[in-house]
Amino acid sequence: MILDSETKAVELPDDHGTELRLWLRLLTCTTLIEGEVRSRLREKFDVTLPRFDLMAQLDKVSDGMTLSDLSKRMMVSNGNVTGLVERLVESGHLDRRTSETDRRVQFIRLTKLGRAEFRKMAAEHEKWIADIFGDLSPKDIRELMRLLAKAKGSAQRSAKARTA
Amino acid sequence: MILDSETKAVELPDDHGTELRLWLRLLTCTTLIEGEVRSRLREKFDVTLPRFDLMAQLDKVSDGMTLSDLSKRMMVSNGNVTGLVERLVESGHLDRRTSETDRRVQFIRLTKLGRAEFRKMAAEHEKWIADIFGDLSPKDIRELMRLLAKAKGSAQRSAKARTA
DNA sequence: TGCAATTTCTTTAAACTTCAAGCAATTGGC
DNA sequence: GCCAATTGCTTGAAGTTTAAAGAAATTGCA
Numbered sequence: 001m002i003l004d005s006e007t008k009a010v011e012l013p014d015d016h017g018t019e020l021r022l023w024l025r026l027l028t029c030t031t032l033i034e035g036e037v038r039s040r041l042r043e044k045f046d047v048t049l050p051r052f053d054l055m056a057q058l059d060k061v062s063d064g065m066t067l068s069d070l071s072k073r074m075m076v077s078n079g080n081v082t083g084l085v086e087r088l089v090e091s092g093h094l095d096r097r098t099s100e101t102d103r104r105v106q107f108i109r110l111t112k113l114g115r116a117e118f119r120k121m122a123a124e125h126e127k128w129i130a131d132i133f134g135d136l137s138p139k140d141i142r143e144l145m146r147l148l149a150k151a152k153g154s155a156q157r158s159a160k161a162r163t164a
Numbered sequence: 165m166i167l168d169s170e171t172k173a174v175e176l177p178d179d180h181g182t183e184l185r186l187w188l189r190l191l192t193c194t195t196l197i198e199g200e201v202r203s204r205l206r207e208k209f210d211v212t213l214p215r216f217d218l219m220a221q222l223d224k225v226s227d228g229m230t231l232s233d234l235s236k237r238m239m240v241s242n243g244n245v246t247g248l249v250e251r252l253v254e255s256g257h258l259d260r261r262t263s264e265t266d267r268r269v270q271f272i273r274l275t276k277l278g279r280a281e282f283r284k285m286a287a288e289h290e291k292w293i294a295d296i297f298g299d300l301s302p303k304d305i306r307e308l309m310r311l312l313a314k315a316k317g318s319a320q321r322s323a324k325a326r327t328a
Numbered sequence: 329t330g331c332a333a334t335t336t337c338t339t340t341a342a343a344c345t346t347c348a349a350g351c352a353a354t355t356g357g358c
Numbered sequence: 359g360c361c362a363a364t365t366g367c368t369t370g371a372a373g374t375t376t377a378a379a380g381a382a383a384t385t386g387c388a
Contacts, residue, residue, distance in 0.1 A: 016290045016291065016293065016294035017290075018302070018305050018309075019290075019293050019294045019296075019297040019300075019305065020290050020293050020294075021309070022297060022300075022305050022308055022309055022312075023197065023293045023296075023297070025309060025312045025313065025316070026190075026193065026194055026197070026308075026312060027194060027198070028239075028316060029190065029312050029315055029316045029319065030190055030191060030194040031239050032239065032316060032319050032320065032323070033187065033190070033319050034191070035239065036319060036322065036323045036326070038346085039326075040326070042346090042347085048346090048373070048374080049374095050373085050374060050375090066336080066337095067336070067337060067338095068335080068336060068337080071337095075192075075195050075196070075199060076374090076375070076376085077375070077376055077377075078336080078337065078338085079337085079338070079339075079340090079375085079376075079377085079378095080374070080375055080376075081337090082337065082338060082339085083338095083373085083374075083375090084373095084374080087373085101384095102335090102336080102383070102384065103336095103382080103383060103384090104335070104336040104337060104382065104383050104384075105335095105336065105337085105383090106336085106337075126180045126181075126183075126184050127180065128322075129180065129183050129184050129187045130180035130183045130184075131322045131325075132183075132187075132318060132319045132322040132323075133183045133186060133187070133315060133318055133319075134318055134321075134322065135314060135315075135317060135318035135321065136183075136186075136311075136314060136315060136318060138182070140311055140314060141182050141183065141186050143307065143311060144186055144190075144308075144311045144312075144315070145182075145185070145186055145189060147300075147304055147307060147308045147311070148186075148189045148190060148193050148308075149189065150299060150300060150304060151193055151297060151299075151300060151308070152189070152192060152193045152196060153299060154296060154297055154298055154299035154300060155193065155196050155197050155200060155296045155297075156196065157298075157299065158200065158292075158295045158296045158298065159196070159200045159296075161295075162200075162204070202376085206376090206377085212343070212344080212376090214343085214344065214345090230366075230367095231366070231367060231368095232365080232366060232367080235367095240344090240345070240346085241345065241346055241347075242366080242367065242368085243345080243346075243347080243348095243367085243368070243369075243370090244344070244345055244346075245367090246367065246368060246369085247343085247344075247345085247368095248343095248344080251343085266353070266354065266365090266366080267352080267353060267354090268352065268353050268354075268365070268366040268367060269353095269365095269366065269367085270366085270367075
C-alpha cells in the first residue's frame with residue numbers, strides 16, 4: 001500500500017484498475033441479462049434476439065425507416081441489417097418499399113403480422129426485464145440511469161477524440 | 165398522470181417502463197464501449213475482441229485452464245470456445261495438452277508468444293478503458309460498481325428462478 | 329452542366345455464435 | 359463389476375457479425 005505524506009492511501013499514477021474492474025462488471029452484467037433475454041425469446045417465441053431488436057426499432061415508428069437508420073440505431077454494420085431485413089421480409093414480418101425520390105433508399109416497415117407478433121413479444125419482454133431488475137429499488141434505478149448516462153457521455157467523448 | 169389518494173404520483177400496477185429504459189441504457193452503454201474497444205484492438209493490434217477476451221482469461225492463471233472453464237468464465241457456448249482455441253493454437257498463441265487423468269480434458273495455456281503479445285495489448289487496453297470512463301469521479305465509479313453488483317445479483321436470481 | 333465526393337445499400341469472406349446432436353471418457357450407484 | 363447418467367469436448371447447421379470492397383444513385387460545387 002502506498003501512502004502519501006498525510007498517511008492517506010493513494011493510487012499509483014498509472015493504476016487504472018478501478019476503471020477496468022468497472023468495465024468488466026458492466027460487461028458481465030449485460031452479457032448475463034442478454035443471454036437470459038435471448039434464451040427466453042427463443043424458448044417462448046422461437047425468435048432470435050437480433051430479429052427482436054430490429055423489430056423493436058421499427059415498432060417505435062409508424063411510417064418506416066431506412067436501412068441506414070436501422071443500422072445507426074442498432075449500432076451494427078450496414079451489411080448486417082441487409083441480411084436481417086432480408087430474412088424478416090422473407091418470413092412476412094417486414095415490408096420494403098423503395099423511396100420515390102431516392103432510388104437507393106428503402107423504407108422498411110413492420111407488416112400487420114410483424115407488428116402483432118412483436119407487440120405480443122414486447123409485452124412479455126417488458127415483464128422479464130422488470131423481473132430481472134426486480135431487486136433494485138426505484139432509487140437504485142434512478143441512480144443507475146444517471147450514472148450510465150454519464151458513462152455513455154464519457155465513452156462518446158473518448159470515441160470522438162480517437163476518430164477525430 | 166395518475167395520483168393516489170394523497171395526491172402523490174404513482175405508477176400503473178403493470179408499468180415497467182423504467183426497468184426497460186434502464187436495460188436499454190445499459191445495453192447501449194456496453195455496446196458503445198465494446199465497439200470502441202473492438203475498433204482499437206483491430207486498429208492497433210489486428211486482433212479480434214473474442215481472441216483478446218480469451219487470452220485475458222488465460223493470462224490470469226499460470227498453469228492453464230480447461231475448455232469448460234473458459235466457456236463458463238467467458239459466458240459463451242462450448243462449441244464457440246473450441247473454435248476460438250483452435251484458431252489461437254494455429255496462430256501460436258496457445259498451447260493445448262491433454263490431461264493425464266481424464267482423457268476428455270484439455271488444458272489450454274498461453275504460449276510465451278501469446279503471453280507476451282497479450283501483456284502488450286492489455287497495458288494499452290487498460291489505458292483505453294481509463295480514458296473511456298475518464299469523466300467519472302471515483303465516487304461515481306464506486307456507486308456504479310455497487311449498483312451493477314446489485315443488478316447482477318438480481319439478474320442471477322431471476323435466471324435461476326426461470327431454470328428451476 | 330459536369331463530375332468528384334458522398335450516401336445508400338449489397339455483396340463477399342472470414343470469423344464468431346448458438347443450439348443441438350453426438351462421441352468418448354469418467355463417475356456413481358447398485 | 360456393470361451400466362446408466364454425467365461430463366468434456368467436437369461437429370454441423372443456421373444465423374449473426376464485421377470489415378472491406380463495390381455498385382448505384384444523389385448531391386454539391388466549380
